[in-house]
Amino acid sequence: MSIWKSSAAFGGMTMISRVLGFVRDVLLARVFGASAATDAFFVVFKIPNFLRRLFAEGAFQQAFVPVLSEYRETRTRAELREYVDHMFGTLAAVLVVVVSLGLAGAPLLVMLFAPGFTDDPGQRELAETMLLITFPYLLFISLTAFAASTLNAFGRFAMPALAPIWLNISLIAATLVAAPFFEQPVMALAWGVFVAGILQLFFLLPFLARLGLLPRPRFGRHPGVRKTLRLMLPAMFGASVTQINLLVDTILASLLVAGSVSWLYYSDRLVELPLGVFGVAIGTVILPALSRAFARGSDEDYNRTVNGALRLTLLIGVPAMAGLIGLAVPILATLFQYDAFTAMDTQMVALAMTAYALGLPAFLLIKIFAPGFFSRQDTTTPVRIAVISVLANLGFKAVLVLPWVFLLGGHLAHVGLALTTVMAAWVNALLLGWTLRQRGAWQVEPGTRRFISRITLSALIMAGLLLWISPPAEVWTAWGAGMRLAAVAGMILLGVLFFVVAAALFGQTPRRLWAVVTFDRDVPPERG
Template sequence: MSGHHPLRSVLKVGSNTMVSRLLGFARDVILARLFGAGEMADAFFVAFRVPNLFRRLFGEGAFSQSFIPVLGEYRATRPASEVRAFVADVAGWLALALAIVTIVGMLGASAVVYAIAPGFADNPDKFHLTVELLRITFPYLFFISLVALAGGVLNTYGHFTVPAFTPVFLNLSIIAAAVFWAPHLQQPAIAVAWGVLIGGVAQLLFQLPALRRVGHLHWPRLRRRDPGVRQLLRLMGPAAFGASVAQINLFLNTILASLVGANVVSYLYYSDRLVEFPLGVFGVALGTVVLPLLSRQAAERSPRFPQTLDWALRLTWLIGLPATVGLLILAQPLLISLFRYGAYTAEDARQSALSLTGYGLGILPIIAARVLAPAFYAHQNTRTPVRFAMISVAVNMGISLILAWPLQQLGLALATSTAALVNALMLWRRLRHDGIFQAQPGWRVFLLKTGGLALLMGIVLLYLRGTRPSGCRCHSGNGCYGCSAW
C-alpha cells in the first residue's frame, strides 16, 4: 500500500503530541521539585488519577472506540443533516451522563479515596488532603470527555492537528498554577488541582472553532429516537464493560501501591510519565490515525484494509523496539536528569527506575494493541477486544497480587507489561485466524534489520552509560548516576 497519506497524518499527530509531551515533562519536573515523592505528591497523583480513569471510559476509551466507527459509517452513507443530528444527540446524552457522574463523584469523594487508596486512611492528613483535591479535579472528567467527543469528530473528518495539540493547554495550566500560585498557599497541591480543572476547560474551548469549521458545533440535545445513538449504545455496552474491567485493574494497582510501601504511588507515577512519552507520541498518534482510516476502509469494504494494518504493525515495531531498548538501559539516568531537583532525591530516582524497567517491557505490546484493537472496532466488533481485555486484566491482577509485596513498584509494573503482552498476542492471533490481518511480504528481513540495529544501539548506550565524566570519583557501580550526592 502507499503509506504516504496515513504516515503524514501520524507524523502530524506525533509532532503536535510531542509538543504536549515536552511540556508534560516540564510540568512533571516542576511537580517533582515542588512535591518530590512524599505525601503531598501521593495525594495529588491519586486525585489526578481518578478522573483520568473515568475519562478512559467516557472519553478515549469505550466511547471513542464505539463512536468513531459509527460516525464514519454515518458520514459515508447518510446525508449531512443526519450526521449533524447524530452528533448533537450524542453530545447531549454524553453531557448528561458526565454531569451525573461528576456530581456523584464530588459528593462521594471520601468513599472514592477510601476505595482506591485505602492505605491513605492510616494518615488522616494525607487522606483528607486527597479528598479535598479530588473534589477539585473531578469536574475535569466532564470537560475532558467532551474534548474526546470533539476530537473524535475532528479525526473522522481528517483534522488531526487540533486534537493532538489540545493537551498542551492542560500542561500550561498546571505549570502556571505550580509556578505562580502554589508557592503562596499552605497546601501547594490545591493550586495544582485547580490548574487541572482550568486546563480541562481550556482544552474544550480550544476545540470549538475547529468544530465550527467542520460544521459540527451544535447545541447538545436529548432526542431518544436517533438510530445512530441506539447503535452507539449497543456497541458501547461490551466496550464499557471491558473498559470497566480495565479500570478495576487500575484501581487495584493503586490500592496495592498505597498498601505495599511508602511513596510507591509516586514512584509509579514518575516512571509512568517516561513510558507515556513513546506511548503518547507514537502509540496514540498511530491509534488516532488508524481507527478512522480503518473504519472508512471497512465501511467501503476496501481491499486495502489488511495492507493498512500491516503497515501500522511495521511502524509499531520500528518505533517501539528502540524505545524499549533505550528506556531499559537509561532508566535511572533519565529519571535523574529530568526530575533530580528540589524535593526529588537520588533514592527517589533509584526506586522509580525499578518501576520504569518493568513498564518499559510493555511499550511494544501496548502500542501493538492500540493498532490491533481498532481493526475490530472498525468492523464494529467490540466484544472480542473486550473478552481479551478481561483475560489480560485477570493476568494483571494475579501477577500484581503475587509480586506487589516482594517487589513493590517493580512487581506492579511487571504485571502491567505482562498483561499487555498477553492482550496483544490474543488480538494478533484472532485477526490472523479470522483472515483480517494478512502479513505482507518482507517481514523476516524487516525484523532482522531492525533487531540488528536495536542491538547495536543497546551496546552503544551501555558503553556511554558506563562512561564517567572527567573528575568523577564515584564507585557506585552505576557511574555517577548511582551516586547519592548527584
C-alpha cells in the same frame, strides 16, 4: 502516505504537548518531590483521568468514530448533523450524572482507589478535598474528547493533539505561581486540573464550528446514538484495559511505603512519551481509515493499513524500549534529580521504568490491533480478551507480588507491580493480534517475522552499547543541569546511530527503514 502525513501531524503536535508535560513533571518533582502529599494528588488526578479514558477516549471514541464515519460515508449532511447533536446531548447528560455521583461519593472513591490512605487520616482528608476540585474535570475533558473524535473523523488531527498543552500550562502555572498562596501547596495543582479541563474544551470548539458541526445539544431517541451506546458498553472495558491494569498498580502501591505511587507515576510518564506521541497518533489515525475501508468493503485497504501500522509501530516501539532501558538512570537524573527529588527516588523510578519499558511494544500493539476490531464495529471480542488480560494481571500479582509484600517486607515491590502489568499487556496484545488473524480480517505480510527479528536484534545491540558507554550515576549527578541535558542528548543520538548501523548490517538499510516510516509500498521492507 495519507496515514503517514496524518500520523506525523498528530505526533508532532503531541510531541509539543509531551515536551511541555516533561517540563511540568520536572517542576513537580523539583518543588514537591515524592511524598505523601504528591501521592495524594497523583491518586486524585488519576481518578477522573481513568474515568475519562473509560468513558471518553476509550469506549466512546472507539464506538463513536466508526458510527460517525458510517454516517459520513452513507448519509446526508443533515442526518450527520442530527446524529452529532443527539450524541453530544446524550454524552453531556450522562457525564453530569456521573460527576454528581462522583462528588457525592468522594470519600468512597478515595478509599476504593487508594485503600492505603486509610492509615493516614491527613493524607486521606487531603485526597478527598482535592478530589472535590478535580472530579468535574471529567465533564470538560470528556466533552473535549467528543470534539477531538469528531475532528479526527474528518481528518483534522493536529489541533486535537495539541489540546492537552493547556493541561501542562495550567499545572505549570499552578506550581510556579499559585502554590505559595496555599497552606497546603499541592492544593494548587487540583485547581490547575479543574481550569485545564475548561481551557481544553473551549480551545477545540471553534474548530468544530469551522466544520459546521458545532453541536447543539439535543435529547431524545436516535438510532445512531443507540447504536453507539450498544458498541460503547463493551468497549468501555476493552479499550481501557491498560488503564485498569495501571490502576491496580496505583491501588496496591498506596499500600506500600510513601513515595511508591509517585515512583510509578514518573516511570509511567517516561514510557508514555513514545506511547502517547507515536502509539496514540497511529491508533487515532488508523481508526477512521479502517472504519472507512470496512464501510466500503475494501479488504485490501484494510489489510494494507494494519500491516503498515504494525511495521511502523514496531520500528518505533522496539528501539524506544531499548533506549529507555539503556538510558534509564541518565534520563531520570537529568530530568528530575534536583532539590526535593533524591538519588534514591531516581533509582526507584529507574527500576520501575525499566520494567514498564519491557511492555512498550505491547502497549503500542494494542493501539493497532484494538482499532482493527472497533473499526469493524466488533466491541465484544476485545472485551473478552481484556477480561483475560485483567485476570492474568491479578493472577501475576497474586503469585509474584503479594508474597513479596507480605513475606519479604515489600522491598522494591513497586517494580513487581510494573512488571506484572507488562506481562498482562503482552497477553492482551498477542491475543488481539492472533484473534484478528484467525478470523481472516488481517493477513500478515511476507517478511514480517524477519523484519521483527532484525529490528529486535538491532535494538538489543543498541541497548548493550548504551549501557556499556554510559557513565555511572554519581558522574551524572555531579554535573550541572545543562551538562546533563547535553550528555543525554548526545547519548540518544548515539543510540539512534547504533540502531541504524546494526539494522543495516542485518539488511534493514536506512532507505528501507524510511519506507516503513512513510508507508512507501514501492520499496521492499527487507533484503534476503
